[in-house]
Amino acid sequence: MEVPRNSGTAERLYRSMYLIRRVEEEIIRLYPSDKIKSPVHLSIGQEAVSAAVCDHLERSDYVFGTYRGHALYLAKGGDLPRMMAELYGKAHGAARGKAGSMHLVDVDVGMMGTSAIVATGISNAVGAALALKMRRSTAIVVCFFGEGAVDEGSFHESINFASLKRLPIVFVCENNFYAIYSHVKDRLAGPGLVERARSYGVTAERIEDGDALACHAAVGSAIEAVRRGEGPRFLECMTYRWRDHVGPGEDRQYHYRPEAELDLKIRNDNLAALGRLLPSDLKQLIEAEEEARIAAAIDWAEKGEFPAASEIRNHVFAD
Numbered sequence: 001m002e003v004p005r006n007s008g009t010a011e012r013l014y015r016s017m018y019l020i021r022r023v024e025e026e027i028i029r030l031y032p033s034d035k036i037k038s039p040v041h042l043s044i045g046q047e048a049v050s051a052a053v054c055d056h057l058e059r060s061d062y063v064f065g066t067y068r069g070h071a072l073y074l075a076k077g078g079d080l081p082r083m084m085a086e087l088y089g090k091a092h093g094a095a096r097g098k099a100g101s102m103h104l105v106d107v108d109v110g111m112m113g114t115s116a117i118v119a120t121g122i123s124n125a126v127g128a129a130l131a132l133k134m135r136r137s138t139a140i141v142v143c144f145f146g147e148g149a150v151d152e153g154s155f156h157e158s159i160n161f162a163s164l165k166r167l168p169i170v171f172v173c174e175n176n177f178y179a180i181y182s183h184v185k186d187r188l189a190g191p192g193l194v195e196r197a198r199s200y201g202v203t204a205e206r207i208e209d210g211d212a213l214a215c216h217a218a219v220g221s222a223i224e225a226v227r228r229g230e231g232p233r234f235l236e237c238m239t240y241r242w243r244d245h246v247g248p249g250e251d252r253q254y255h256y257r258p259e260a261e262l263d264l265k266i267r268n269d270n271l272a273a274l275g276r277l278l279p280s281d282l283k284q285l286i287e288a289e290e291e292a293r294i295a296a297a298i299d300w301a302e303k304g305e306f307p308a309a310s311e312i313r314n315h316v317f318a319d
């Protein structure tokens with residue numbers, strides 16, 4: 001990994017990845033207190049993908065994600081205090097305290113929502129891309145999902161339609177190898193994920209893990225192609241989750257993945273590698289600024305009120 005001549009990219013990526021990492025470490029710290037009233041699916045280890053993709057996006061671009069959505073929400077510029085309040089189930093949370101970690105949303109910055117049902121966000125994202133195209137908007141859509149979603153019918157229907165209509169959408173598949181505790185090689189028939197996307201006439205590429213700046217450059221080319229109107233792209237971004245599928249804990253006790261595999265990924269931490277490229281005073285400044293934001297967000301979440309009982313039926317169904 002080399003520092004680009006414009007080291008602003010490394011700085012922005014480090015700030016975004018550091019924020020995601022530290023917010024999730026705070027979630028781990030707070031979880032035993034039972035103040036967080038929501039299941040959590042952590043992205044520690046996977047920060048580079050959301051940070052790299054969102055660095056190329058405008059506020060007016062849309063993103064759709066999954067229950068593992070903290071990283072995407074934060075990288076797209078979602079409001080941090082409202083995210084923490086949502087995890088606490090508070091009335092001033094991103095979804096008024098009614099949705100929790102798996103349904104983060106901040107439409108003001110184009111974070112259109114996340115879904116707990118595997119692959120369901122993909123068809124929503126394609127619908128949004130169709131709407132943008134019909135309105136002749138210059139904005140694009142990026143849809144995030146895990147490699148498990150590529151086994152679902154919704155993925156195939158959606159990518160076929162997006163290709164047919166040449167919609168302005170990037171499909172970002174975060175391949176962390178495991179769907180819960182099942183390895184991709186035990187689930188995937190055929191040559192691979194990229195080949196599946198290509199079979200629908202979509203330009204597709206695999207981006208290796210381990211170099212946030214290389215990931216940033218590769219996703220940037222794909223996003224620019226979509227912006228030029230060249231139709232959808234599919235990116236298989238290799239990554240790795242360090243923690244359990246769900247919850248704040250480690251999962252070594254389940255023995256579903258080799259410990260050496262996990263240890264190697266932790267040793268080759270993308271965030272630490274990126275941090276080593278920055279001047280130490282700049283790195284410290286970024287960290288101090290983000291720590292202050294995180295502490296303020298937790299404080300705001302803790303002080304807020306729970307929703308009133310009379311709110312229970314509001315904003316659940318459309319009027």
Ligand SMILES: Cc1ncc(C[n+]2csc(CCOP(=O)(O)OP(=O)(O)O)c2C)c(N)n1
Binds near residue numbers: 147178
């Ligand atoms: C349609 C559907 N089937 C099954 C589940 C249960 N489930 C929740 S997460 C998950 C694994 C998904 O793995 P992947 O798409 O690779 O994403 P990751 O959790 O690794 O981010 C499954 C099977 C679900 N939520 N929705």
